[in-house]
Amino acid sequence: MGYRSRLHREQTGRCLLLACSAVCFCTVVLITIFIFAQGIPVFKKVPLGAFLFSTNWSPSDAEPHYGVFSFIVASIVVTTLSLLFATPIAISTAIYLAVFAKGRKAAIIRQSIELLAGIPSIIFGLFGIAVIVPFVRTAFGGNGYSLLSASLVLAIMILPTIINISEVSLCAVPAELKEASIALGATDWQTITRVMLPAARGGITASLVMALGRAIGETTAVLLVGGNAPLFPESPLSMGRTLTMNIVTDMSYAEGVHMSALFATAMLLFCFILVLNLLVRRKS
């Protein structure tokens, strides 16, 4: 084969590879453009303030209202609660894996975390309907389909995210720090709380932020257990609708301004995820 043709092939190949690697970037740009192009027109009809801070969502009324404040609050309540439930368990597991775990026990825990991470969200939803909803119903009253159930399901789902990233950052704490602390006569627990956790603070925060992102974007599982009522959530036990649930529920029949309002909801979600992503990057 001639030198020229080899060079030619080399260059074509290189361009092809570049094109392929640009796919992700282009997709992000296209997603942004398309969702914003569909979402922004709603603000011609509904002022931004009314959209964000009104709790009245009645798209099918004669005089339709599009206020997503209830959904924002529901999303915040669900994610906060799920983080509250998941963090103690997840951080403990991360500490255990990073500090104490040896041999088969650790291997079993690691395996189960990996498997837990792989279980599809629809399965969590099904489990939520059959186990968590009746549990909430008997323990706290109400009909069980509530933001609390949704956050319990989410708490299980985000465990692997928090554990994996926190464990990595706990393992990355220099051994000298740990050894110095032990040499000074500190107990295991003192070493963990005063040396390792502060040293791994950045990574742990990043893991929580990632988990937050996963929780706020989760759709199917919360949709099945959350109750999906477009009302302002008065307590964690009331039925509620998160941003993602709102998109999925109405999308099947929405038209015109209503459709546009749904894309604006997606826009909100998108911005939220972008901000979280930037936060994580700033941290690491």
Place this chain on the structure above:
Amino acid sequence: MNRNTTSRLAVCCVRILSATTIILLVAIIGYIAFRGLWKRERYVSDVLPSFSAGQQFVLSSPRESGLEHLSWFALREMAMGKVPNLRSVTGVNEPFSLYVTDDSLPAFLAAMDLTQTQLVRRTTLPLRPENGSLVVSLEAVPHERNVRLEDKVLAVDTVVAALNGNRRISLVANEDLKRLLAGNLRSWKELGGPDLPVVEAADERELQTVRGSWMVMDAKRWRQLSGSDNAPAKLDVEGLQESRNLSWGYLTGRTVESGKYGGIGTIVVNTFFLVLFTMLAAMPVGVAAALWLVEYAKDGLPKRCIQSGIDILSALPSIIFGLFGLLVFVQLCHWSFSLLSGTLTVSLMVLPTIIRTSEEAMREVNPNLLEASLALGATKMETIFRVVLPASRRGIVTGMILAIGRTVGETAALIYTIGSGTDVPKSLTSSCRVLAMHIYLTITEGQSTDKAFASALVLVLLVLVINSAANRLIHQRRH
């Protein structure tokens, strides 16, 4: 408290909390497996489960038919050719055919109170009855399910079954019925009815005259009586039936009525198609992108843009991908809800996984190998194909398996892209649901919780196998 004790206590707490993950995993998988294998089905029948033995013949039906029990009325209607298919009894939409063996024919006719001319009958028994057929014989047909025949009727004085306030006691639970038959109930009030004494009546005339009475009689007599104008009210019995859920028939059968009946054979095939096409679309692009990032990218704006693109794409929730797919593939490209739209949407979603894993594997390739190849006069492209790709194939396969795991379990991105057709797609642009979507739709449309659990068990097993394979590969690579 001593600080050593505090430390020990705290460490103990940490250990206990860390075991929660295992407990949760076992609980979830165990529960799904249990519900997937066993179903508890509530059913309502106006006849009682048979208490008396002494049936003269055995009813058998194929296992896939789902037929568990049959009342004398239904059997009689079937024998008279009034029932065209098993749909009304079990939901299997097959045409119904009844086979009666010659030796059991006289007993059957006598019990059914029929003459031979009334009977719609086939003469030869097929070697293996098809779905939708019912065999009446003296001995059970091997390899087929025996169907229980229920032969008693509980009838209640109309006063009792009538309204009390707004509540009708036409439905009693199985346990209450046992108490009723044992004579433990004194008043209908205990079942939510009017305050009337429970009285046992011997025949229908007595039932009409004694207020608050009930009676049990055999099916034949009931048939004669129920023809009369003022028939007593029937008391429906609510029963709970436990049986096997996930079966070979379910796994291979065709879906009937959006998952209410039938199996998931076609849906498993659809899932396979989705995975196949997604990998065909995403693997080349993902691996190529990883190659560019490892072998060609220099620090600078393009690399930074591409990397943040991958970061953001991996962080986006799947519903956003679903919306994008809806806008671009479904609406803009006019591919409607189809396999093609779904495939491309999921491909975009799994790209970051493939790129990341492949990239990691390629960075681990020994640089000496690369330099040796270049020194021998190979071009960079030749080096990539002959050295880098073979050396990092294990990592690439791991990425592929992880991506398959994600594809199989995806729902939110597919709700508005892949559609809900239950048949195997004829072309790329026909709609077809996959396993995860099928579970979602069966629950949200309220078709059948038991079937949803059976499908969920299949999905969980699939995902567990896929992820275990990926984990094994990852660990092998590390050691």
